[in-house]
Amino acid sequence: xxxxxxxxxxxxxxxxxxxxxxxxxxxxxxxxxxxxxxxxxxxxxxxxxxxxxxxxxxxxxxxxxxxxxxxxxxxxxxxxxxxxxxxxxxxxxxxxxxxxxxxxxxxxxxxxxxxxxxxxxxxxxxxxxxxxxxxxxxxxxxxxxxxxxxxxxxxxxxxxxxxxxxxxxxxxxxxxxxxxxxxxxxxxxxxxxxxxxxxxxxxxxxxxxxxxxxxxxxxxxxxxxxxxxxxxxxxxxxxxxxxxxxxxxxxxxxxxxxxxxxxxxxxxxxxxxxxxxxxxxxxxxxxxxxxxxxxxxxxxxxxxxxxxxxxxxxxxxxxxxxxxxxxxxxxxxxxxxxxxxxxxxxxxxxxxxxxxxxxxxxxxxxxxxxxxxxxxxxxxxxxxxxxxxxxxxxxxxxxxxxxxxxxxxxxxxxxxxxxxxxxxxxxxxxxxxxxxxxxxxxxxxxxxxxxxxxxxxxxxxxxxxxxxxxxxxxxx
Amino acid sequence: xxxxxxxxxxxxxxxxxxxxxxxxxxxxxxxxxxxxxxxxxxxxxxxxxxxxxxxxxxxxxxxxxxxxxxxxxxxxxxxxxxxxxxxxxxxxxxxxxxxxxxxxxxxxxxxxxxxxxxxxxxxxxxxxxxxxxxxxxxxxxxxxxxxxxxxxxxxxxxxxxxxxxxxxxxxxxxxxxxxxxxxxxxxxxxxxxxxxxxxxxxxxxxxxxxxxxxxxxxxxxxxxxxxxxxxxxxxxxxxxxxxxxxxxx
Ligand SMILES: Nc1ncnc2c1ncn2[C@@H]1O[C@H](COP(=O)(O)OP(=O)(O)OP(=O)(O)O)[C@@H](O)[C@H]1O
Ligand SMILES: [Mg+2]
Numbered sequence: 001x002x003x004x005x006x007x008x009x010x011x012x013x014x015x016x017x018x019x020x021x022x023x024x025x026x027x028x029x030x031x032x033x034x035x036x037x038x039x040x041x042x043x044x045x046x047x048x049x050x051x052x053x054x055x056x057x058x059x060x061x062x063x064x065x066x067x068x069x070x071x072x073x074x075x076x077x078x079x080x081x082x083x084x085x086x087x088x089x090x091x092x093x094x095x096x097x098x099x100x101x102x103x104x105x106x107x108x109x110x111x112x113x114x115x116x117x118x119x120x121x122x123x124x125x126x127x128x129x130x131x132x133x134x135x136x137x138x139x140x141x142x143x144x145x146x147x148x149x150x151x152x153x154x155x156x157x158x159x160x161x162x163x164x165x166x167x168x169x170x171x172x173x174x175x176x177x178x179x180x181x182x183x184x185x186x187x188x189x190x191x192x193x194x195x196x197x198x199x200x201x202x203x204x205x206x207x208x209x210x211x212x213x214x215x216x217x218x219x220x221x222x223x224x225x226x227x228x229x230x231x232x233x234x235x236x237x238x239x240x241x242x243x244x245x246x247x248x249x250x251x252x253x254x255x256x257x258x259x260x261x262x263x264x265x266x267x268x269x270x271x272x273x274x275x276x277x278x279x280x281x282x283x284x285x286x287x288x289x290x291x292x293x294x295x296x297x298x299x300x301x302x303x304x305x306x307x308x309x310x311x312x313x314x315x316x317x318x319x320x321x322x323x324x325x326x327x328x329x330x331x332x333x334x335x336x337x338x339x340x341x342x343x344x345x346x347x348x349x350x351x352x353x354x355x356x357x358x359x360x361x362x363x364x365x366x367x368x369x370x371x372x373x374x375x376x377x378x379x380x381x382x383x384x385x386x387x388x389x390x391x392x393x394x395x396x397x398x399x400x401x402x403x404x405x406x407x408x409x410x411x412x413x414x415x416x417x418x419x420x421x422x423x424x425x426x427x428x429x430x431x432x433x434x435x436x437x438x439x440x441x442x443x444x445x446x447x448x449x450x451x452x453x454x455x456x457x458x459x460x461x462x463x464x465x466x467x468x469x470x471x472x473x474x475x476x
Numbered sequence: 477x478x479x480x481x482x483x484x485x486x487x488x489x490x491x492x493x494x495x496x497x498x499x500x501x502x503x504x505x506x507x508x509x510x511x512x513x514x515x516x517x518x519x520x521x522x523x524x525x526x527x528x529x530x531x532x533x534x535x536x537x538x539x540x541x542x543x544x545x546x547x548x549x550x551x552x553x554x555x556x557x558x559x560x561x562x563x564x565x566x567x568x569x570x571x572x573x574x575x576x577x578x579x580x581x582x583x584x585x586x587x588x589x590x591x592x593x594x595x596x597x598x599x600x601x602x603x604x605x606x607x608x609x610x611x612x613x614x615x616x617x618x619x620x621x622x623x624x625x626x627x628x629x630x631x632x633x634x635x636x637x638x639x640x641x642x643x644x645x646x647x648x649x650x651x652x653x654x655x656x657x658x659x660x661x662x663x664x665x666x667x668x669x670x671x672x673x674x675x676x677x678x679x680x681x682x683x684x685x686x687x688x689x690x691x692x693x694x695x696x697x698x699x700x701x702x703x704x705x706x707x708x709x710x711x712x713x714x715x716x717x718x719x720x721x722x723x724x725x
Contacts, residue, residue, distance in 0.1 A: 419526070419564045423618075426524050426560075427574060427634065428552035428581035437577075441568025441617070 008023055019051040022076055026184060029081040037144045037189050037221075046183040065361035065393055067301035067330040069382030070275035072121040074247050079123055079216030094318050104241045113204055113235060113454055120206040125188040127232055130206070137227035138230060139199030139357065144189040175305050175334065179279035182251035192234070200231035200261070207238045209246035209274060222252040226260035228285070233263045235455060240271025240298070247275050248299075253345045254282035254290070258312060261289045265455060269462065270298035273384045278304040286312030286341070293449055295459055296323040296331050298464045306335040310344035310372070317346040322446040324466055325390070326329075329415045333362045339372035339405075350381040351446050353439050354390035365397040368405050375402070384442050386416065387437065436467050477502040477673040478543075478642055483534030485522055485698075492518045494698035495534070500642070503670040507684055507709060508677045510695035511717045516677045517561050519695070520646040525551050535593075538642065552578070554586035555641030559631040559648045561629075561677075566618040573629070574618050575600060575637055582638065603636040606666065608659050624651035632663045637668065637720035646674040649683040661686030681709040694720050 033043060055071055056276040094437030104121060109130065117134035117341075119141055120127045128286050133141065194201050195340055205221040226232055248270060256262050270276040276299035284290055296302060308317055323331040331354075337346050352360040360383060368375045373391045383392035396411045416438050423435035443463065450456040478500040484495035492515045493499050508574070510516055522529050525548030529648065536543040543551060566574075580590045601611060607629045619627045628648050635643055649657055664687050668674065676687060684692070684706060692708040693700045694717075702708065702720050712720070 348491070417564075420566050422526050422548065423560070423564045424564065424569075424574070425548040426526075426552055426558050427578040428549050428575075428585075429577055430549055430581070431547075433577065433581075434549075437569050437574075438566070441566060444568035 008248045015054045015057065019054055020071065022055070023047065023051050025075065025077045029077040029185075032081045033078075034145050034187065035297070036147070037186050038183055043184045050177050050180050050184070053174075053177060055181075062175060062334050062363060063303075063333060065330070065363070066303040066332045066358060067275075067359075070301055074213065074275070075216050076181070076185060076188065077216050078219060079211030080125060080186050080187055081185070082216050101241075103127060103129060103210070104208060105411045108251065109206065109208075109472045110237060110239065112457065113202075113452065113458075116202040116204040116233075116235060118204045118206060119143075119190060120208060121188065121190060121220060122208050123211050124186065124207070124220045126190070127208070130208070136197070136201045136376045137199065138195035138227075138257040139201040139203065139232075140191075140193040140195075141193045141203060144191050145187065147191075147456075164207065175307060175336065176279065176281075178249055178277050178303075178305065179251045179281065182221055182249050182279070185217065185249075186219045186251070187220045189223055192222070192224045192232070192242050193227075194225070194230040194232045194260075195469060196228045197228045197231070200233050200263075202233045203237040204237065205235070207236070207248075207250070209238070209240045209244075209270060210247050211246065211339040212244045212246040213275065214245075217247040217249060218247065220250040222250075224253065225255045226262055226288075227255050228258040229260060230257065231261045233265075233452070235265045235267070237267040237269065238276065238298070238467065239269045240274050244271060245273035245275070245300070246271055248277065250276075250278040252278075252280040254280065256282065256284045256288040256290050256315075258285040260285070263291045263449065263451065264292040264293070265452075266292070267459065267462075268294065268296040268298050268302060268304070270302065272298070274299045276302040278302070280304070280306045282306075282308045283311050284309065284315035284317065285345070287314045288312060289316045291318045291320075291449075293318075293320045293446065294322070295446070295463070296321065296333070297462065299331075300328065301330045303330075303332040306333070307338070308336070308346075309338045309340055310346060313341040313343050315341065315344045317330075317344070318449070319347065320349040320446045320449050321351075321362065322443050323352040323360050323362070324355075324443075324463070325348075325353070325360040326355045326466070327358060328356070329358040329360075331358070331360045334365075335363070336365045336367065337377070339366070339368040339377065341374045342372055343374035344372065344378070345376040345378075346378070348377075348379040349449075350394065351384075352382075352392060352394070353386055353442060354392045355386040355439075357389040359391040359393070360400050361393040361395075363393075363397070364411075365399065366407065366409070367399040368402055368407070370401045373402055373404040374437065375407070377405065377409075379397070379407075379411075380444070380445075381409075381411040382445075383413035384439065385413060439467060440464075442447055477504075477539060478675075479535075479537040480519075481520075481535045481537075482689075483522070483536065484532040485518060485534075486530040487518065487528065488531055489710045489722045492698055493522070496695070496699055498693060498700055500673045500675060502673055503692040505668065505674040505676065505687060507689040507692045508675060508695055509679065509692065509709065509712060510680075511721075515698045516695055517646055518698075520558055520561075520644045520675075523551075524548060524556060546563065550582065550585075551633060552584045552638075555582075557635050557638055557640035557643045559628075559643065559645035561628040561646040561650075563619050563631055565620050565622070569618050571616055571618050572597070572600065572614040575634060578638055579635070580620055584593060600633075602639055603633055603663075606636065606659075607633050607663055609633060611708070625653060625656045628652055629656065629660060629663075632660050636663055636667060641671065642673045642675070643667070644677070645678045647679065648680050649680060658686060681713045684709050695720050
């Protein structure tokens with residue numbers, strides 16, 4: 001019996017009223033959800049699993065830092081599906097049409113990165129108007145909804161690529177529930193498949209939240225598969241249009257084949273009033289390399305769940321996360337790195353800054369299973385408390401079931417270094433500039449890992465803007 | 477330029493400076509010597525405005541103004557410079573950025589425009605040559621991975637670029653090899669002028685061979701117990717502090 005089925009049968013459904021509402025909302029829109037994206041049977045299974053288990057609550061250990069209150073008021077049905085139901089359009093992929101709101105103009109979007117094919121999704125659904133596809137050797141990118149509709153001119157649209165592995169791949173259902181929620185309601189999937197090619201493929205996925213939370217949710221969904229030996233640089237960016245509040249629940253599934261290399265930048269820049277939930281699950285085959293770098297600055301309440309399985313021997317992972325919280329923001333991160341196969345190397349770096357009344361958390365768990373001899377795992381988690389009412393929580397967790405491991409981990413949380421601060425003041429810098437400069441420096445361990453100069457500049461500008469400091473622009 | 481009268485300072489409830497009086501006229505170089513723990517760095521830090529020091533009595537006047545009433549950054553912009561005994565490393569904050577931000581902060585204070593980026597870099601590089609520092613040090617983090625001597629040279633570089641009115645150099649000579657000592661002394665000497673004052677905290681009279689002071693003061697247990705000219709340093713070197721403490725007792 002697997003852990004997940006235990007969890008389903010064993011636990012009392014919590015949040016009974018919430019579960020009931022979830023089922024009702026699902027029942028109301030399920031006819032309008034495209035079966036080509038997720039089959040009705042899988043949707044049904046997913047919704048039943050969550051309602052049986054209940055949505056996460058802060059009483060659960062791995063959710064205690066998350067702000068889950070938005071779930072209580074959330075409308076779970078996708079905005080577009082609700083609109084389709086109202087319009088009487090049911091049954092197929094075509095049901096979910098263009099969003100009711102006008103699309104943002106391309107000039108309002110982040111500048112494109114040279115050499116990257118851009119695929120934009122509005123409220124989780126592919127938006128060709130805002131995309132700039134590009135043919136690249138070995139690369140197939142599809143909107144599963146469009147592919148099913150037989151949109152012409154999209155390479156490889158005849159063979160819809162599906163991940164071999166079905167959700168939930170997360171070993172523990174408890175952390176997979178939001179991914180199941182996505183599976184139940186998804187309106188589209190960005191399916192990326194990379195075969196061997198001389199040059200690494202370069203793709204940008206741009207997810208734009210448009211619908212306000214009161215008209216429904218948005219479910220960005222990515223399935224990413226790298227064939228053995230292939231290479232991909234992926235930029236995944238989440239933004240919000242306007243200052244609206246959005247309810248976004250993202251699910252990303254990653255399969256890195258033997259010896260394949262994936263560099264994955266994730267930028268969470270959701271709107272200032274948005275709720276942003278996210279589950280990324282990745283499996284690495286032997287000798288695969290995965291560089292995952294996330295910069296989380298947006299949303300009012302954000303939670304990222306990351307689960308990475310080192311399933312093949314000699315696989316390598318560099319997971320770097322920077323999170324900035326200001327005002328009333330909650331930035332919660334949970335990362336589980338699981339060593340299953342021998343001789344894998346993993347490195348986790350977290351730098352978080354909590355200012356204002358924000359709460360920033362990183363719960364980094366490393367599990368080394370019996371067979372994972374020769375594991376090399378490093379963890380460096382650092383939190384910076386930059387406001388008297390802010391909260392920072394960094395929590396390393398180690399679970400080791402074999403002797404032959406090298407694990408090093410360090411976790412610190414503290415304030416700005418007084419002697420550094422005084423040094424800068426003694427040179428005439430104002431306390432505000434000095435503090436921002438030190439905060440900036442604090443993020444350097446993550447930011448310096450961005451290998452694309454163009455992207456790095458963009459991110460530095462965004463970070464400087466987030467820190468609301470004009471004087472930092474000089475730095476760039 | 478600087479007038480310290482009957483200054484009493486406590487650190488963590490313990491009195492460290494116990495009625496220190498010292499006047500440094502404009503254009504002069506004063507050396508402050510004294511045994512370990514006598515309060516030299518405390519004095520330097522108090523003048524620069526470091527938090528954590530409780531001034532229980534006394535006054536410090538800088539160019540006719542109450543220095544103690546100014547915030548650390550205001551003192552710096554008014555032209556007070558502290559060369560730290562132990563310069564801190566600040567990884568991630570770029571050396572040249574700090575220099576530029578410091579210069580611009582002072583200029584803004586005086587109602588001047590920001591420096592031209594190109595002219596600024598040219599000036600910095602010229603000063604770096606004077607300090608025999610490699611250009612590559614500019615793009616590194618502040619003092620990041622610098623050797624002890626390199627850190628001290630970086631302090632002097634900052635001083636040369638900032639051109640303070642009053643520089644307090646806390647043991648800038650310790651940890652320097654003989655060549656570096658000459659380089660640092662030369663750098664300091666280029667800044668000597670009738671408009672500027674300098675306070676050199678040092679343990680070694682050797683520095684004073686290169687930067688000849690107008691006055692030498694001996695600080696013992698939080699008080700200036702003796703002042704004299706350059707020859708006092710030589711005498712101290714010969715006879716040790718027991719000589720002055722014995723006399724003071
Ligand atoms: N934060 C502190 N808490 C307690 N005592 C302190 C603190 N800072 C300094 N002191 C004490 O104050 C005294 C003077 O220290 P200071 O650093 O000023 O000496 P100094 O003359 O510069 O010595 P050195 O020649 O070794 O640099 C010492 O006894 C020191 O231990
Ligand atoms: Mg000292």
